[in-house]
Amino acid sequence: MSELEIKNNSKTENPGFFSWLLGWLPRQRGLFLVFFILLISIPLTITVLLVVLPVLSTPLLPTEAMLKEQNADSTRLNSASNWDKTSLRLVAAREIEQKTQKNRLSLASKDSIYLLLNLNDSTLSVEIKGLTVHVARANDIFISRRITKASHDALLNWIEQPFTFQQELSTIAKTPVLVIDAPKDTTEAAQLPRKPLEPEKDYVQYSLLFDRQLLLEVKQSEEALPEDAELISNYRYRYDTTISTSFLNKITDPLPSHRPVKISLTMPQADARTIFRAMPHSVYARLILIPPYKQ
Amino acid sequence: MNQISEKILSYKKRVWLSFIMLSLLLSIFAGWWMINRLEQLQEVATGLLRSKNYDLLADRLNQTNPEDYLVQLDKSIKESKKKLNGFLPNQSYILINTTLNQFRLFDKDGSLLRQGLVSTGSYTLLRGNNRTWMFKTPRGQLKVLGKTKDPVWVRPDWAFIEEGLKVPPAGHPSRYEYGTLGDYSLNLGDGYLIHGTLYKRFLGLPVTHGCVRMGDEDLEVTFKTLQLGSRVYIY
Structure with missing residues (x-):
């Protein structure tokens, strides 16, 4: 037997502590049972109380609760008898298209720059008076299941009107303004501060909170540079303190009705920056959402 | 035991x-x-x-x-x-991206004719004694209100204040500069123009006082393509 074979054999004969534990523990039935029950007790409680029950009982979209109230008294008809699911989806898609065109028309008739977020082809566009002036295609997209699983009517009511901008968090300034005081003479004028003559490179990540709890998160697909670390950590801190809920709140109110309905997009930096700078950052900023309807 | x-x-x-x-x-x-x-x-x-x-x-x-x-x-x-x-342009139009400082010129059918670099507003706020000026390019839908060949730049007050010079009275010869705006200019209203530049190395950067600067060839094509009333979309 060679030295190498002896070494290999000794490895198989001396299993590690965890392998030994995994073999030994099931043989101690009482101990194993207690260990297992205690181990799953807290995760199971959390799963039931903070995950399953809230998800089953809380309306997915703010409009769902309203619809439930409206339809509480009306008796349900034998609904799907004349309509199979495919036909219903077809009509649902048309209804969504109708709302979208109606919203585009209403915003185009006003003098506004607005965003159009199409979740069917993962694009975020800037439109001015009905003309698409910039289209950004997301490399990666996350759509909350609260949108994809919401009932069609709740979704339709939710997107009925364009969303209105309310709050933002960002790693970049909306308008990077440089303030200079008028120089007294030509010598002072020559010494005035100037903006750096190179394109901006700061890491782009922002969250736009609209009414009806829509939260749009956009970040650049390019990797962050080491010098952006502080910028990003600052952004995350502000995000955690303004948008996220605290540990204690998660326990006391696991699925609050005001929790944002999140959509996250990752796109090239140039597109992310263009869209952030293009949209008006006031109550006049609007977004039209086209939820997924293509099957 | x-x-x-x-x-x-x-x-x-x-x-x-x-x-x-x-x-x-x-x-x-x-x-x-x-x-x-x-x-x-x-x-x-x-x-x-x-x-x-x-x-x-x-x-x-x-x-x-x-x-x-x-x-x-x-x-x-x-x-x-x-x-x-009905809201869409029925003649040639131009899109100007002030973030990336780029333009795209389209014909009336929406086909892309030309694209390239421009310079737009620098977002500098100049504070004078009693007045302030924000050097930014306006956004939204604008229209070509006038077209001029060999334009002359009539220097506004801020152009003197920014350089630490005394502001001359209106119509003073020092207000008129020839050749600064290039061979053509398109008037967008409120003093904003699309014009040429002597500082071609700054194309692609936000360095202007609000006007849109273009390279010579781009400007010539744009001038010849856009008509009076053509739409200019700035975002």
Whole structure:
């Protein structure tokens, strides 16, 4: 037997502590049972109380609760008898298209720059008076299941009107303004501060909170540079303190009705920056959402 | 013998106690991890436990004539699209991206004719004694209000204040500069122009006082393509 074979054999004969534990523990039935029950007790409680029950009982979209109230008294008809699911989806898609065109028309008739977020082809566009002036295609997209699983009517009511901008968090300034005081003479004028003559490179990540709890998160697909670390950590801190809920709140109110309905997009930096700078950052900023309807 | 059995018993007790403590610690750790990722877990649960339903839609459809309803929907979509098309440009137009300092020129059918670099407003705020000027390019839909060949730049007050010079009276010869604006200019209103530049190395950067600067060839094509009333979309 060679030295190498002896070494290999000794490895198989001396299993590690965890392998030994995994073999030994099931043989101690009482101990194993207690260990297992205690181990799953807290995760199971959390799963039931903070995950399953809230998800089953809380309306997915703010409009769902309203619809439930409206339809509480009306008796349900034998609904799907004349309509199979495919036909219903077809009509649902048309209804969504109708709302979208109606919203585009209403915003185009006003003098506004607005965003159009199409979740069917993962694009975020800037439109001015009905003309698409910039289209950004997301490399990666996350759509909350609260949108994809919401009932069609709740979704339709939710997107009925364009969303209105309310709050933002960002790693970049909306308008990077440089303030200079008028120089007294030509010598002072020559010494005035100037903006750096190179394109901006700061890491782009922002969250736009609209009414009806829509939260749009956009970040650049390019990797962050080491010098952006502080910028990003600052952004995350502000995000955690303004948008996220605290540990204690998660326990006391696991699925609050005001929790944002999140959509996250990752796109090239140039597109992310263009869209952030293009949209008006006031109550006049609007977004039209086209939820997924293509099957 | 008794001592030995007591030792074994206490050994067993210690093993049990250790495992109970270990399992509790692991359980608490798992719970902490789960609460920190509660949103993700709820997302997964939503995907598993909730399903999209069309019940209310089916109810609505059962109360109407389905064919009529579909025709009505299509008609409404077509009408909206037709009205929306009325807002679109019916002649050549230009898009100017002030973030990337780029332009795209289109003909009336919407085909891209040319694209390239421009310089737009620098977002500098100049504070004078009693006045302030913000050097930014206006956004939105503008129109070409005038076209000039060999334009002359009439220097506004800020051009003197910025350089630390005394502001001359209106019409003073020092206000007129020839050749600064290039061979052509397109007037967008409120003093804003699309014009040429002597500082071609700054194309692609936000350095202007609000006007849109273009390279010589780009400017010539733009000047010849855009008509009076052509739309200029700045975003």
